[in-house]
Amino acid sequence: MAAFPLPPGSTIGVLGGGQLGRMLAEAASRLGFDVVVLERDADSPAGRVAVRTLVGAYDDPEALKALAEAADVVTYEFENVPAASLDALASLGVEVAPGPKALSAAQDRVDEKTFLGAHGVATVAFAGASTPAEAAAAVAKIGVPCLMKTRREGYDGKGQRWVEHVADAEAVFAALGGRPVIVEAPADFVRELSVIAARGRDGAIVAYPLAENHHEDGILRRTLAPAKASPALSEQAERIAAKVLAGLEYVGVVGIELFELTDGRLLVNEIAPRVHNTGHWTQDGCEVDQFEQHVRAVAGWPLAPARAIAQVEMLNLLGAEVDAWPKFAAEPESRLHLYGKREAKPGRKMGHVNRVKPLR
Incomplete structure (x- = not known):
């Protein structure tokens, strides 16, 4: 070692x-x-x-x-x-790094939510199922409408379907491949947020300002950061991040997707044990971005400040949208980040643009 x-x-x-x-x-x-x-x-x-x-x-x-x-x-x-x-x-x-404990928790949605509950972090109500009959029972328990997702794999909206009627549960289970699933209650949320945070080898933790996220068809389209948030909401997100990082004995950067409810509470939607799409704004909006922060953590260096230095609107460029690079390159406020992928397929993340404004 x-x-x-x-x-x-x-x-x-x-x-x-x-x-x-x-x-x-x-x-x-x-x-x-x-x-x-x-x-x-x-x-x-x-x-x-x-x-x-x-x-x-x-x-x-x-x-x-x-x-x-x-x-x-x-x-x-x-x-x-x-x-x-x-x-x-x-x-x-x-x-x-991050270690196997973080990976195993994030790879299985039931294990993930079970871990969160055990560490005092709130999520939507959920139930697991491995057979058609169990899927029907889980939907009946959670109530409709509800969201059925495969327990493992799936990203950008893949591997999940809404269930509108209990009678549809077995058919939805079959449509998802007959694999083990999680059934989740819907969240009555005001907006989707995320917090990017890091934990070093010495146990030190830093959290970036909250980001507000907008999805289309399950794919992140736009992030606004720092999000408009009260000190109490930001502190709540930081407490959640600290519980997750400590509970996983984590080293590196984590992305935590959140639902903000009407009463101001935050629920965790998912954990991503890695640098995260909703943290791309940090490349041009923070003193040190999430990628350098992750490298610092896994290499055992001190963590760097996570303060914002600009207001950023991050836009994902999907498929042929990347062909508009001359337009973005000509915009004084835009910082273009292209991924060098050879083929622009529909829905494929080809790059992103950070539109930078002075910090309010």
Whole structure:
């Protein structure tokens, strides 16, 4: 195992070669680290800015062995990495951060909400189900309308469907692939918020200002940050983040999606054990962005300030929307971040724009 803090010149391994891995590699490079990416695609967005790409499946024993030999610490850019891969890396003598406890909690929606409840963090009412009959019973217990989601995997609105009638429960279960599901009560929320926070190896915690998020068809379209929020609401979000980070013995940056209710309470929707789309605004709106903060944490460096220095509207560029890059590049207030993906498919995140205004 490496000794922390890691000095510049050390190597950080990243499981996953998408845009989050790319931006992590860029941040790591600024701090003097090398990055090695393990990715199935030899021509990935992260791989093109990393020192080296190891081509292989995330659970390939030889690829994991090569990653362990090359890296002083390993992190991941998305939560659908096999948990066994983290165990394999640990057995090969390299630490992974965030650790397996965070990954396992985030990979299963029932486990996630159970963990949150056990640590005093509120969520919507929920019930798990593994068979058609259990799905019908869960819907009857939670009430309709309710949301049925696969317990594992699924993102950007995939793997979930609304159930309007108890009689539809078994059909919806089948439509989701007959896999184990979670049934969730709807949240009567005013708006969707998120808090990006980090925990260092010394247990120190910092939280970025709240962000307000707007989705379309389950995909994040726009983030406004810092969100208009009372000190009490911001403090409530920070307390939630602290409970989650401490409970998971976390090292790194976490994204926590929140519902703000009419009475001012916050419910946690989901935890993402990684840097997060709703934190992209920090690249141009904060003293230190979420990507450098994550690198600092996993490398054992002191955490940096998370203060906002500007008001930001972050816009995701999906599919062919990226073709408007000349327009955004010409806007004085816009900062363009493109991911280098070769093909613009409908709904695919190709980049984002941060529109920057003076902090109010």
